[in-house]
Structure formats: C-alpha cells, structure tokens
Amino acid sequence: MKEEDRLEEKNPIEGLLRMDRIPHIWCPGCGIGTVVTSFADALKKTDLDLDKVAVVSGIGCTGRVAGYIKLDSFHTTHGRAIPYATGLKLASPGTKVVVFSGDGDLTGIGGNHFIHAARRNMDLVVICVNNFNYAMTGGQVASTTPKTANASTAPYGNFEGAFSLPYLADAAGATYVARWTALHLRRVSKSIEEALNRKGFSFIEVITPCVTLYARRNRLGSGLNLLKYYYDKSEIRHGADTRDLEITFQGKLTVGKFIERERETFLDAMNSHLSHVLGDDYQLYGRCFDD
Amino acid sequence: MKKLKTDPKGVLTGSHYLDGDYALAEGALAAGCRFFAGYPITPSTETAERFSERIPYVGGVFIQMEDELASIAALIGAVWGGQKVMTVTSGPGFSLMMENLGLACMQETPLVIANVQRGGPSTGLPTMTGQQDMMQAKYGSHGDYEIIALSPDSPQECFDLAIEAFNLSETYRVPTLIMTDECVGHMHEKVVIPEADKIEVVERKWYTGPKGEYLPYKLDDDGIPFLTKVGQGHRFHTTGLTRDERGYPDLNAERQKIVVTHLIEKIRGNADKIIKLEEDQIENADVVVVSYGITSRVAVRAVQQAREAGLKVGTMRLITVWPFPEKRIKELAPHVKAFVVPELNYGQIVREVERSAWGKTKVVSVPHCAGWVHDPADILQAIKEAAK
Numbered sequence: 001m002k003e004e005d006r007l008e009e010k011n012p013i014e015g016l017l018r019m020d021r022i023p024h025i026w027c028p029g030c031g032i033g034t035v036v037t038s039f040a041d042a043l044k045k046t047d048l049d050l051d052k053v054a055v056v057s058g059i060g061c062t063g064r065v066a067g068y069i070k071l072d073s074f075h076t077t078h079g080r081a082i083p084y085a086t087g088l089k090l091a092s093p094g095t096k097v098v099v100f101s102g103d104g105d106l107t108g109i110g111g112n113h114f115i116h117a118a119r120r121n122m123d124l125v126v127i128c129v130n131n132f133n134y135a136m137t138g139g140q141v142a143s144t145t146p147k148t149a150n151a152s153t154a155p156y157g158n159f160e161g162a163f164s165l166p167y168l169a170d171a172a173g174a175t176y177v178a179r180w181t182a183l184h185l186r187r188v189s190k191s192i193e194e195a196l197n198r199k200g201f202s203f204i205e206v207i208t209p210c211v212t213l214y215a216r217r218n219r220l221g222s223g224l225n226l227l228k229y230y231y232d233k234s235e236i237r238h239g240a241d242t243r244d245l246e247i248t249f250q251g252k253l254t255v256g257k258f259i260e261r262e263r264e265t266f267l268d269a270m271n272s273h274l275s276h277v278l279g280d281d282y283q284l285y286g287r288c289f290d291d
Numbered sequence: 292m293k294k295l296k297t298d299p300k301g302v303l304t305g306s307h308y309l310d311g312d313y314a315l316a317e318g319a320l321a322a323g324c325r326f327f328a329g330y331p332i333t334p335s336t337e338t339a340e341r342f343s344e345r346i347p348y349v350g351g352v353f354i355q356m357e358d359e360l361a362s363i364a365a366l367i368g369a370v371w372g373g374q375k376v377m378t379v380t381s382g383p384g385f386s387l388m389m390e391n392l393g394l395a396c397m398q399e400t401p402l403v404i405a406n407v408q409r410g411g412p413s414t415g416l417p418t419m420t421g422q423q424d425m426m427q428a429k430y431g432s433h434g435d436y437e438i439i440a441l442s443p444d445s446p447q448e449c450f451d452l453a454i455e456a457f458n459l460s461e462t463y464r465v466p467t468l469i470m471t472d473e474c475v476g477h478m479h480e481k482v483v484i485p486e487a488d489k490i491e492v493v494e495r496k497w498y499t500g501p502k503g504e505y506l507p508y509k510l511d512d513d514g515i516p517f518l519t520k521v522g523q524g525h526r527f528h529t530t531g532l533t534r535d536e537r538g539y540p541d542l543n544a545e546r547q548k549i550v551v552t553h554l555i556e557k558i559r560g561n562a563d564k565i566i567k568l569e570e571d572q573i574e575n576a577d578v579v580v581v582s583y584g585i586t587s588r589v590a591v592r593a594v595q596q597a598r599e600a601g602l603k604v605g606t607m608r609l610i611t612v613w614p615f616p617e618k619r620i621k622e623l624a625p626h627v628k629a630f631v632v633p634e635l636n637y638g639q640i641v642r643e644v645e646r647s648a649w650g651k652t653k654v655v656s657v658p659h660c661a662g663w664v665h666d667p668a669d670i671l672q673a674i675k676e677a678a679k
C-alpha cells in the first residue's frame with residue numbers, strides 16, 4: 001500500500017457539511033465519517049455545479065449521511081433509496097444523483113432495486129458502506145455478513161452465504177464497479193470522482209469498520225485494529241474477475257476498480273429508441289438539461 | 292400504435308368512448324402529470340398501458356418499476372425532481388405501497404395513486420370488483436396522518452376526479468387517492484374531455500424566495516409550506532423522521548406534536564373546502580342511502596323502486612370519501628329515520644356514518660363480500676326495513 005492511501009487527519013470539507021447538525025450521531029472510530037470525507041473530497045475535485053448534485057440515503061447508520069451533507073439531500077425509507085433516486089433523476093435529468101447508504105439498505109431489503117437499477121443502467125452513483133452488519137438496529141446478520149462471523153441474530157455464527165457486491169453489481173449490468181476499504185481514503189475519493197464524472201450506474205463498495213457492533217461482537221479490537229486488518233489483507237487488483245471477490249471472515253480483501261464500460265443509460269436508451277421508432281412525433285425528454 | 296390527435300398541451304379534447312382506467316390516464320395527463328411509475332396489476336394495468344402509449348408524445352417519463360415499493364418511492368423522488376406524478380395499482384400493490392405512503396405524507400409530497408379495487412384479502416379475486424380497501428386507504432400506513440380519497444362512479448368521473456386529485460394534492464401537499472374499482476375501471480362509457488384551457492389545473496406552489504433560504508416545512512399563511520425541486524441551489528434536506536421547518540430531524544415529543552397536528556389539521560381544517568358530495572331528495576327524506584363509487588349506481592335502482600313504493604328516500608353519494616363528511620351526516624342524523632349504507636365490503640365506511648350519526652339515528656349496513664355488485668333488491672329490502 002502506498003503512502004497516499006493512509007489515513008489523513010485534516011478535515012477540509014466544512015463547506016459541504018451541515019455544520020448546524022454537527023456533532024453527528026456516529027460512534028467514535030466509526031468508518032462512515034471517513035467515507036463521507038472521501039465523498040466531499042471528490043465533490044470538491046469535480047467540475048460539477050454542486051447545486052445540481054443531490055444525495056439520497058435510505059435508513060441506517062450510513063443512511064444518516066444525507067442529513068449531514070450540505071447538498072439537496074433526501075433521507076428516505078429503509079431499502080428505497082435507489083427507486084427514490086431513480087424518480088429524482090428521471091424527473092430532473094440535469095441533476096447528478098448520488099445514493100449513499102448501507103449494505104443492508106442497498107443489498108438486503110433494497111436488493112431488488114439495486115439489481116434493477118444496474119440492469120437499466122440508471123444514471124446514479126451508488127456508494128455502499130459495507131460494515132458487514134445491520135448496525136443501526138444493533139448488529140444483526142446481513143446479506144453481506146461473512147460466513148462464521150457473529151451477529152446479534154446469528155449468535156452462534158453466520159451460516160448463510162454472503163453477497164459479493166461487486167460480482168452482484170457486475171452481473172446485474174453496472175457500468176462502473178469498484179471496491180475499497182475506508183483506509184483507502186484517496187482511492188475512494190478518486191473512484192467517487194470518476195463515478196461523478198461519468199454517466200451510468202456506478203457502484204462503489206467501501207468496506208468500513210463498525211467498531212461498536214461488528215468489531216466488538218467478533219472481538220476484532222478497536223477501529224485501529226480493523227484498519228490494520230484492511231492494511232494487511234487488502235490487495236489492489238484492478239480489473240480482477242468479479243467472480244473472485246468473495247470475502248471470508250477476516251480473510252483477504254481484493255480491492256480495486258473492476259469494471260468500467262460504456263452502455264446507454266436508461267434515459268439515453270429511452271430517447272434514442274423512441275426517437276428511432278416514433279420519429280419526429282417523439283418529444284425528446286430531458287435533453288435540454290442533459291447536454 | 293398510432294399517435295392520438297391531441298391539442299398542443301397533450302389533452303385529448305373531444306368526445307370519446309373510454310374505460311375508467313384509460314380515463315384516469317387522460318385525466319392525469321390533462322392535469323399536467325408527466326411522470327408515471329408503476330407495476331402491472333389487474334384491474335388497473337390499462338392505466339399504465341395508456342400512459343406508456345401516450346407519454347412519448349407529450350414529453351415525460353413512463354417507467355415500469357420492479358415492484359410497487361419502488362413505484363411509490365420513485366414518485367416521491369420525482370416530485371422533488373419537479374414533476375407531477377401518478378401511479379395506479381390494486382389491493383396487493385396498494386398494500387406494498389403503504390410504508391411509503393407515510394413517507395409521502397411526512398415529506399408532504401403531492402402525488403396521486405389510483406387503486407382500482409378488486410376482491411381481497413390477499414390475491415382474492417383479481418378480475419372482480421370490490422370496495423374493500425377503503426379503510427386501508429385512510430389507515431394503511433403506520434402512524435397518524437391524513438390523506439384525501441375520491442371515489443369516481445363512471446369513466447367520465449375517473450377523468451374529472453383525476454384532475455381534481457392532482458389539484459387537491461398540489462393545494463394541500465398531500466397524497467391523494469382515487470379509490471375506484473374494477474367495474475368502473477373496466478366500464479366503457481362516453482367521456483367528454485374539454486379544451487385544455489377550459490380545464491382548471493392547480494399549479495405547484497413554488498418557493499420563489501432567496502436562494503439558500505428555502506425551508507421545506509415552514510408554513511405559509513394558508514398553512515401549507517412551499518415546494519421546491521432539486522437543483523435550485525437551496526441545498527435543502529428532507530427526511531421521514533420527525534423534523535423541524537428546515538427538514539432536519541428533531542426527535543422529541545414537542546416537535547412530534549407540531550408535525551402530526553399539522554399533517555392532520557391541514558386536511559381536517561379544510562374538510563369543508565375539500566369535500567364533495569352529490570345529494571338528491573335529502574330534504575324530507577326518511578331514509579338516506581349513503582354510497583360511493585359503483586355501488587351508488589347500483590343503489591339508484593333500489594332507490595327508484597323504493598320511491599315508487601311511496602317511501603321518502605334521499606341519496607348521498609360520497610365523491611370525497613376521505614376526509615369523511617362527518618359534519619353533514621351529523622347535521623342530517625336527527626332528521627332522518629335511518630342511513631342505509633351499501634358497500635362492496637363487510638362494512639367499512641358504514642362505521643364512519645355510524646360514528647358521525649352519533650347515536651341520533653339508525654345506521655344500516657348493507658355489506659357484500661365483493662366479487663360482484665349488490666343485487667338492488669338487497670338494498671331495497673334494507674331501505675324498506677329502515678323506513679319502518
């Protein structure tokens with residue numbers, strides 16, 4: 001791991017936070033704030049008009065992100081951030097819409113929406129904080145909990161298989177797929193920046209420490225211990241086959257940018273197809289904002 | 292599919308032979324709805340099909356979502372994207388929408404949902420009529436809230452009330468439901484669509500104040516906050532949590548009281564303005580038949596026969612079912628021998644009539660388990676009994 005991937009201490013993002021809502025609710029040592037910092041950093045680096053960037057979150061510890069980011073921001077219901085964001089995007093095509101939510105929210109209760117938005121190549125940037133559990137409700141087992149890991153509703157260890165999220169996103173049709181850990185501050189930021197600057201369904205998974213629940217219940221030590229685990233066990237393999245990205249309990253973490261490909265977005269496909277079929281009678285939709 | 296001849300605003304002005312489902316779509320388009328997200332379910336699917344056919348010519352989005360949870364979530368998002376929005380469904384889909392109906396109430400997003408009712412519970416009678424979701428419409432989502440619900444009795448009224456539903460939802464920033472049923476949805480009748488500029492359409496009450504100072508839940512003089520859409524530079528926030536004027540979570544009993552009172556009173560306090568009833572021969576009536584939707588058309592026959600038999604029977608058709616016209620029922624109660632309430636369920640709205648009549652008169656339920664409409668003879672029988 002390179003020097004630039006180590007944790008930074010400064011917090012240069014005040015202008016992008018709702019300072020009137022700080023202090024936030026997250027536990028000391030929680031990794032969510034770090035991902036927010038990377039996100040804000042990416043926002044600063046893009047040329048996007050930030051008045052035209054919106055954040056949509058579901059429910060959970062990560063779901064609270066929408067409430068702290070000083071952009072047009074929407075805190076919705078558990079699992080429904082993606083369809084909500086879909087409506088927002090389609091109704092206002094000139095808006096860059098970012099979904100920022102937890103693993104349970106996006107791929108457990110909201111899993112169906114996740115695969116369908118990827119299939120449609122809906123023009124959304126989806127940032128998923130994967131802390132391997134349902135943190136907000138007290139550390140229950142999730143669709144991402146590695147086998148044998150302990151959770152409050154898997155007190156003898158988890159015996160279900162877990163989703164490998166990049167594989168899921170790839171198979172469903174996402175056009176940008178990356179995975180990092182919260183330790184990879186700059187790389188997370190870089191991936192988000194790339195996603196912000198492109199069109200299509202972009203998915204960034206960030207493996208993030210939940211110190212209070214997942215780490216404690218599994219006796220993994222402090223947040224620092226977890227970061228050390230990320231440091232020791234993560235291997236950057238850009239373009240890796242997404243079939244090989246399974247995460248085992250405290251096992252190897254393959255990270256990197258796995259997928260970047262071009263495909264018509266939902267709106268572009270709608271416009272090009274209907275223009276082709278209906279000719280001049282078709283009322284082009286959203287182009288005035290989009291180009 | 293051929294392009295239909297419409298006026299430049301996309302309104303299908305003229306006289307048509309349409310079913311209720313199509314008429315709902317035409318009404319919504321005439322009201323300026325340009326975003327439809329839905330999931331197919333009998334007997335409502337034709338509305339979605341009509342939208343998918345019409346939208347490409349008028350500049351808007353039709354999207355078939357992966358389920359009804361997604362459909363309503365997309366609508367709420369699309370409201371904040373600046374659109375007028377609609378979906379249609381029936382019982383099972385309506386059930387799936389309930390959680391986010393609450394979110395729409397909490398975030399105060401105007402949207403229209405038509406429920407073309409069929410027989411339940413569960414999958415029930417997919418192709419056969421019912422009016423069994425009337426209480427769910429009002430109480431189906433958790434927590435305390437108010438919605439508006441209208442009940443058309445014909446394809447023409449599907450068209451008219453679709454416009455009315457949009458107007459009410461914009462006026463009060465509240466989800467508005469069109470509680471129709473399979474019979475009306477699939478019935479073909481003449482529908483007259485006026486010229487676009489003869490149609491009264493309420494436009495969204497946009498915030499026009501300084502950039503960055505928008506407060507999504509600050510009440511205007513009329514008690515209804517202004518709306519904005521994304522991308523205006525306000526960098527506003529909204530949530531489903533109990534929130535303050537800024538839309539920021541504010542989790543305590545004092546704020547909860549302010550929010551819940553507002554959500555309820557903005558509807559109850561305006562009930563007189565919202566409620567529409569159609570009354571006939573109410574004065575001097577001994578018995579008043581209270582009904583809505585398809586059942587009011589079936590009741591016509593029974594009422595005619597009762598009148599022919601010399602009984603003094605009035606009718607009250609609930610065009611607005613929620614908020615319930617409790618004041619009017621209460622007013623009439625001391626002057627009539629009975630209210631007779633036929634409906635295609637085991638007795639739902641009759642409880643509201645009972646509550647509103649306050650023990651001042653008899654209230655007779657004419658229940659039906661759904662699947663088909665009443666036999667008018669059953670309603671006639673109830674009227675005769677009640678008149679005794």
Ligand SMILES: Cc1ncc(C[n+]2csc(CCOP(=O)(O)OP(=O)(O)O)c2C)c(N)n1
Pocket residue numbers: 059060061062063078101102103104105106129131133134135136137142
């Ligand atoms: C419909 C519904 N079911 C359950 C809940 C309770 N709930 C709130 S957050 C949450 C889990 C969140 O997990 P995740 O998305 O991974 O976010 P995290 O808290 O781990 O960041 C659950 C089950 C809810 N709010 N809504």
Ligand code: SF4
Pocket residue numbers: 025026027029030031032061062131135136209210211212213214
């Ligand atoms: S419970 Fe876990 S995820 Fe939630 S704030 Fe605390 S450390 Fe973070």
Ligand SMILES: [Mg+2]
Pocket residue numbers: 060102103104129130131132133134135142
């Ligand atoms: Mg989680």
